[in-house]
Ligand SMILES: Nc1ncnc2c1ncn2[C@@H]1O[C@H](COP(=O)(O)OP(=O)(O)O)[C@@H](O)[C@H]1O
């Protein structure tokens with residue numbers, strides 16, 4: 442066992458890489474940042490982005506060669522049915538993550554590049570994969586299976602996996618802490634509303650349902666993704682519209698959601714345009730909120746008893762108008778928002794419901810990087826004993 446106590450976390454997305462260097466002795470951030478717009482001339486690919494991050498850290502004396510570095514933790518989006526916990530990365534694990542690329546074509550390749558670049562720079566350093574899908578592997582079969590022919594589903598691994606699990610786990614525990622209870626004692630609906638968005642129903646700390654499915658396309662309306670639609674829409678576009686499968690993929694993943702509805706995927710812009718009376722922005726907002734309310738209702742029924750609803754990620758943490766519209770008129774379900782509390786801006790976990798609200802409405806900022814750092818460090822520390 443060495444006294445190396447720092448973990449570098451790489452969260453590679455389809456067009457960005459977020460990173461954090463965490464000192465595990467006290468949880469402090471020694472460095473953090475974001476490289477965006479990967480694929481554009483200034484940063485053509487993930488290898489460029491990761492090399493830039495490694496150089497930035499090295500310039501500050503915090504490079505990958507530092508002896509204090511215990512491990513690198515990677516967000517890996519799709520872990521299939523196999524990966525249910527943080528996993529030390531070996532050649533064989535890397536191959537398995539590669540085999541899952543067809544199920545997360547926007548995300549897994551970027552995660553693999555992060556692992557390979559790190560290996561090149563520090564081949565001796567332990568690397569850990571923390572999977573978005575892991576927290577959802579507790580879903581019962583009744584929630585995880587689609588109602589299609591079982592043999593076909595099994596042959597092609599077609600089932601609901603769910604994503605953003607690290608965030609759903611972190612936030613559901615954060616809510617329990619905010620309520621002064623243990624995670625086992627509370628039932629929570631978590632609404633992770635970022636560029637990608639998903640809802641989950643968490644019963645006593647265990648995920649029992651989530652809105653994303655085989656891929657991160659199902660469920661809520663997102664920045665550029667459609668979320669739920671009748672599967673026959675694909676058939677219709679193909680047969681009648683002459684769309685190829687790749688064109689449909691690109692339409693639903695990259696040109697739908699808020700972007701497709703009103704031309705803007707950023708909720709800040711949508712709210713600004715709504716305030717100016719823009720009708721397509723208003724309709725896009727209403728569609729976004731309508732879908733969200735349907736999931737709140739659905740997960741209320743799935744859980745039976747709900748102690749709290751937690752909003753998180755870029756939109757959930759910042760957009761007071763989305764939170765208000767999502768729960769308005771749900772007083773008979775025990776959800777009573779406090780408009781004054783809801784309008785407060787703060788980076789802290791906080792309650793935004795009235796004292797007499799039977800269900801607590803909370804805002805709990807997510808920190809996927811910190812959660813990945815903790816899971817990574819805990820795995821390498823126990824492996825070193
Ligand atoms: N002040 C704000 N008001 C409304 N929406 C915001 C605000 N700040 C950020 N957002 C939204 O958050 C989104 C990004 O969320 P984030 O969780 O960082 O996404 P991701 O991790 O998927 O990139 C942006 O697209 C934007 O719409």
Ligand SMILES: CC(=O)OP(=O)(O)O
Pocket residue numbers: 454455518548573604605635636637638657
């Ligand atoms: C899985 C997923 O949708 O991730 P993100 O929100 O980072 O795109």
Ligand SMILES: [Mg+2]
Pocket residue numbers: 635636754
């Ligand atoms: Mg995110």
